[in-house]
Amino acid sequence: MRIEGRRFALLQAAKDSDYVKKIYGGYFNVYVEAFGEKGENWDLFKVYEGEFPDFNELHIYDGFVVSGSPNDAYANDYWILKLCFLLQTLDAMKKKVLGICFGHQVLCRALGGRVGKAYTGWDIGTRQVSFVKGVAPYSYLQHLEEIPASLTIIEVHQDEVFEVPLGAEVIASSDKTAVEMFAISDHILGIQGHPEYTKDILYNLIDRLLNLDLIQKDYAEDVKCRLEIAEPDRKCWEKICRNFLKGI
Numbered sequence: 001m002r003i004e005g006r007r008f009a010l011l012q013a014a015k016d017s018d019y020v021k022k023i024y025g026g027y028f029n030v031y032v033e034a035f036g037e038k039g040e041n042w043d044l045f046k047v048y049e050g051e052f053p054d055f056n057e058l059h060i061y062d063g064f065v066v067s068g069s070p071n072d073a074y075a076n077d078y079w080i081l082k083l084c085f086l087l088q089t090l091d092a093m094k095k096k097v098l099g100i101c102f103g104h105q106v107l108c109r110a111l112g113g114r115v116g117k118a119y120t121g122w123d124i125g126t127r128q129v130s131f132v133k134g135v136a137p138y139s140y141l142q143h144l145e146e147i148p149a150s151l152t153i154i155e156v157h158q159d160e161v162f163e164v165p166l167g168a169e170v171i172a173s174s175d176k177t178a179v180e181m182f183a184i185s186d187h188i189l190g191i192q193g194h195p196e197y198t199k200d201i202l203y204n205l206i207d208r209l210l211n212l213d214l215i216q217k218d219y220a221e222d223v224k225c226r227l228e229i230a231e232p233d234r235k236c237w238e239k240i241c242r243n244f245l246k247g248i
Helices: 018-024 027-035 055-060 078-092 102-110 199-211 217-227 234-246
Strands: 007-012 041-046 063-066 096-100 114-117 123-131 150-157 159-163 169-173 181-184 188-191
Touching: 007 027, 018 027, 018 199, 027 041, 027 234, 055 078, 063 078, 063 102, 063 234, 078 096, 078 102, 096 102, 096 234, 102 114, 102 159, 102 181, 102 188, 123 199, 123 217, 150 199, 150 234, 188 234, 199 217
Parallel strands: 007 041, 007 063, 063 096, 096 188
Antiparallel strands: 114 159, 123 150, 123 169, 169 181, 181 188
């Protein structure tokens, strides 16, 4: 059931790429298109520029989404430390917080977990993520038509969660990354992959990483070839995220 007038906030941790700005009008639109619904209000806070919601107005929001970022979640930039404090505050308030990629990692760090550079290097492309058997009956998973054993998701990261916070539960993993998803009660959800990404956004990102000499040409070409025949389960991931944020 939809509730009109709900308010959500995107805590954007990355500068808009030229491509995403041109095609989608910015990452904000990508996230709202993926997770938003008619009748809702979404606000944008560019936390990487030091733009944060007023701490006295956090109560007006029904949920928060922390985006991906090229920054390290374990870095000590002022805005990252302030973001950690904000996330600790939201956790204490039992506000819904969905962390995506960097957001997943910084959420983990803020609440007492451990993150760092992945020992196995970059993970770029699509990855099959398997749900842990016997996981607690989280409502946002139960409301899928049927809970699949695994789902395919787009991944772009070279950092990962090593240890989840006290009280957190690992709810999905992959052959590459042990903590693909974690949850705390029904108000915290971290997802290492990118449920909001489309394949064209990923193709452009691969080109940018290549131009910055952050990945090798052979690796980039191999990922692109595999992407041609791979399809992420975007609709299913979007439903999980929407169900979580809306308390379904």
